[in-house]
Amino acid sequence: MTAVQPKPTPVGETFDSLNPATDEVVGTYAVHTADEVRAAVERARGAALWWEGLGYAGRAERLQRWKGVLTRRLPQLCQAVRDETGKPLRDAQLESVLAIEHISWAAKHARKVLGRQRRSTGLLMANQAATVEYRPLGVVGVIGPWNYPVYTPLGSITYALAAGNAVVFKPSEYTPGVGKWLVDAFAEIVPEQPVLQLITGFGETGGALVGAGVDKIAFTGSTATGKKIMAAAANTLTPVVIEAGGKDPLLVDVDADLDAAADATVWGAFSNSGQTCIGVERAYVHERVYDDFVAKVVEKTKDVRAGSDAAAQYGPVTMPSQLGVIRRHIADAVERGGKALVGGVDSVDDRYAQPTVLVDVPEDAEAVREETFGPTVTIAKVRDMDEAIEKANATKYGLGSTVFSKTRGVELASRLRAGMTSINAPLSFAGIASLPFGGVGESGFGRIHGPEGLREFSRPKAVARQRFTAPITLTSFHRRASADPMVARLVTFLHGKR
Numbered sequence: 001m002t003a004v005q006p007k008p009t010p011v012g013e014t015f016d017s018l019n020p021a022t023d024e025v026v027g028t029y030a031v032h033t034a035d036e037v038r039a040a041v042e043r044a045r046g047a048a049l050w051w052e053g054l055g056y057a058g059r060a061e062r063l064q065r066w067k068g069v070l071t072r073r074l075p076q077l078c079q080a081v082r083d084e085t086g087k088p089l090r091d092a093q094l095e096s097v098l099a100i101e102h103i104s105w106a107a108k109h110a111r112k113v114l115g116r117q118r119r120s121t122g123l124l125m126a127n128q129a130a131t132v133e134y135r136p137l138g139v140v141g142v143i144g145p146w147n148y149p150v151y152t153p154l155g156s157i158t159y160a161l162a163a164g165n166a167v168v169f170k171p172s173e174y175t176p177g178v179g180k181w182l183v184d185a186f187a188e189i190v191p192e193q194p195v196l197q198l199i200t201g202f203g204e205t206g207g208a209l210v211g212a213g214v215d216k217i218a219f220t221g222s223t224a225t226g227k228k229i230m231a232a233a234a235n236t237l238t239p240v241v242i243e244a245g246g247k248d249p250l251l252v253d254v255d256a257d258l259d260a261a262a263d264a265t266v267w268g269a270f271s272n273s274g275q276t277c278i279g280v281e282r283a284y285v286h287e288r289v290y291d292d293f294v295a296k297v298v299e300k301t302k303d304v305r306a307g308s309d310a311a312a313q314y315g316p317v318t319m320p321s322q323l324g325v326i327r328r329h330i331a332d333a334v335e336r337g338g339k340a341l342v343g344g345v346d347s348v349d350d351r352y353a354q355p356t357v358l359v360d361v362p363e364d365a366e367a368v369r370e371e372t373f374g375p376t377v378t379i380a381k382v383r384d385m386d387e388a389i390e391k392a393n394a395t396k397y398g399l400g401s402t403v404f405s406k407t408r409g410v411e412l413a414s415r416l417r418a419g420m421t422s423i424n425a426p427l428s429f430a431g432i433a434s435l436p437f438g439g440v441g442e443s444g445f446g447r448i449h450g451p452e453g454l455r456e457f458s459r460p461k462a463v464a465r466q467r468f469t470a471p472i473t474l475t476s477f478h479r480r481a482s483a484d485p486m487v488a489r490l491v492t493f494l495h496g497k498r
């Protein structure tokens with residue numbers, strides 16, 4: 001057993017960020033007060049006007065240059081991620097590369113998605129020209145988690161910036177150094193105005209941002225915090241995007257490629273120490289292939305090990321309090337008749353959790369119902385895919401999901417109550433910049449990424465322009481007596497046939 005990991009702790013008005021593999025202090029950051037947060041939002045107001053004034057082309061040019069800096073300094077960024085999360089450098093690279101793709105996509109597509117578009121007017125208003133354009137909201141507050149400290153907050157920041165907003169960003173108290181790195185790199189490219197600002201601290205600092213008069217809060221983190229943020233935002237009617245937790249299922253149909261499905265399960269469940277909001281936490285497998293599938297998962301899991309050496313597949317559990325949750329879920333599953341085919345309660349020490357594969361766990365156990373956020377997976381046998389869908393959907397969450405099926409993938413995907421599904425590969429929707437990302441139920445609402453992500457940080461502005469005076473004027477007290485019967489006849493002709 002290694003020593004108990006300390007949490008980041010406040011030191012006066014600062015706090016230390018620690019390396020979860022070694023407990024070394026990797027940086028010291030301010031605990032920003034409510035007044036300081038409000039001042040940052042005030043500064044952002046002016047910056048937002050300036051940034052909006054750059055127009056789509058000006059913003060795209062800056063965002064593409066920012067992307068270039070991130071790409072050229074990738075090793076440095078990955079080291080910053082590894083220092084604060086403990087994850088292997090190659091995982092840090094994967095999340096950073098995906099984030100870079102998003103910056104590029106958002107910069108390139110903002111004008112097309114948000115710029116002025118014509119809308120049809122209908123016959124009654126044929127004398128009008130109708131357009132809609134998506135204007136920036138102003139200042140967006142982004143509150144981030146620590147598990148993917150580049151990919152996750154940039155999913156909101158990038159799209160908010162591309163839509164023309166200024167951003168005040170509070171990274172997790174576990175990863176302030178990565179947040180600072182990203183903001184400093186942006187300031188090199190946009191030195192004129194504080195378009196992207198960093199504030200650091202704990203939940204109170206995040207709470208101050210919610211109440212600081214921002215035009216929207218984009219929150220990514222746990223469902224419990226999401227609820228608090230939504231309640232606090234109600235006081236000022238501040239709109240929110242909530243990207244919260246998940247309990248993602250993976251379905252294996254009778255005709256699935258079992259090797260690929262087992263590989264996806266092992267990677268989806270254990271990579272990043274299971275600290276992935278869209279990680280695989282439950283598998284539902286057709287009874288005819290169940291035994292083969294379980295054997296393959298067990299076999300493949302033998303190659304997977306947590307550690308901080310270069311050969312380890314994943315690192316420590318970043319947030320110490322999560323170790324207790326992982327242990328509790330495994331213990332509860334085993335007490336209720338579940339079997340750990342690999343791992344078990346003893347595979348969780350005070351820093352690392354080795355992989356655990358659970359079978360025969362009752363569907364109402366915590367390991368099946370609650371987000372474990374650790375390297376565990378439950379595998380359940382189902383009669384058919386109808387039962388798989390029913391069980392997969394029987395959760396309060398609805399974030400990601402995966403289906404392995406050669407013939408029924410699309411059908412099964414459409415029946416899953418989840419914001420995203422990938423078919424015959426794990427988590428692939430997360431790497432496609434044009435696809436919206438987000439959940440339903442207690443996984444949250446609103447979308448980042450893709451056109452929907454750009455619109456999330458904009459307000460539609462509708463304009464109707466009269467092109468010529470209509471033969472029948474409807475919007476005047478002086479309209480002719482014949483106008484109303486004529487309109488009644490017209491609407492009957494247009495809409496009264498059935």
Ligand code: NAD
Binds near residue numbers: 171206439
């Ligand atoms: P968390 O909820 O503990 O913290 C997230 C952020 O909220 C941190 O910056 C924290 O300081 C801040 N915060 C805490 N209390 C606050 C309050 N009262 N007001 C305002 N801000 C407050 O979550 P975490 O442990 O950092 O992240 C793990 C969770 O995030 C998991 O549940 C995971 O599933 C989820 N997650 C979801 C997505 C997604 O896209 N849906 C992505 C990554 C992580």
